[in-house]
Amino acid sequence: MFAVSLGDGAELRPLEPWHAGEFLSHIDRGREFIGRYVGLPDSVTDLESSLAFLRAYAEKAASDTGRVYGIWVDGELAGGVLFRTMDVPKGTAEAGCWLEPSAAGRGLVTKAVRAIIDWAVEERGIHRVEWVVSSENAASIAVARRLGMTKDGVLRESYPYRGRRHDMEVWSVLAPEWRAGRSD
DSSP states (O other): OOOEEEETTEEEEEOOGGGHHHHHHHHHHHHHHHTTTOSHHHHOOSHHHHHHHHHHHHHHHHHTSOEEEEEEETTEEEEEEEEEEEETTTTEEEEEEEEOGGGTTSSHHHHHHHHHHHHHHHTTOOOEEEEEEETTOHHHHHHHHHTTOEEEEEEEEEEEETTEEEEEEEEEEEHHHHHHHHTO
C-alpha cells in the first residue's frame, strides 16, 4: 500500500473494497453536502452498494480503465478523487472528486488531483485529463482553474439530476501544458 502526504495530517491512499464500511460512514456524514452536485450519495446508500461501488473501481483498476483514491484526514476518510474513466490507448482520462464538509476549504482536492494527474501523465502516458463539473459548482470550477485547466465549453442542460437539468462545463489540461505548469 502507498500513501501520499497532502500536508496537515491528510493523505491520499487507494480506496479499496475492504474500506466499504468506512466509505459508507463517510458518505453518510457528507451525504447532503456531497450530493449537491455529485450523484455518489444517491448510489451508495448501504453496505452492499458501498461495496459494489468500490468493487467496480477495483475492476476498473484491474482493467486499467479507472481508479479511485481516498483522502484521509487525521486517519478518517473525508473525501476522494478518481479517474471516472481512463483510456490509456487513446491517452484520455476524466478526473473527479468529492469531499465532506469537515475537509472543505483546505486545498485537499487540488493537492490530491494534482497527485493523480502527475501519475496519469508521467506514469501512464495520459495526454488529456478532463474535469466535468456543474456550472453551479464554484468550488470545483476553482479547482480546475488552480490546476491550470482550460474551459473547453459548456454542455447545456446535459445532466439530468434530482429533477432538473444542469449545465455541465468541460475543463481539460493536456500533458504538455501540465508539464509546463509544473515547472513554473
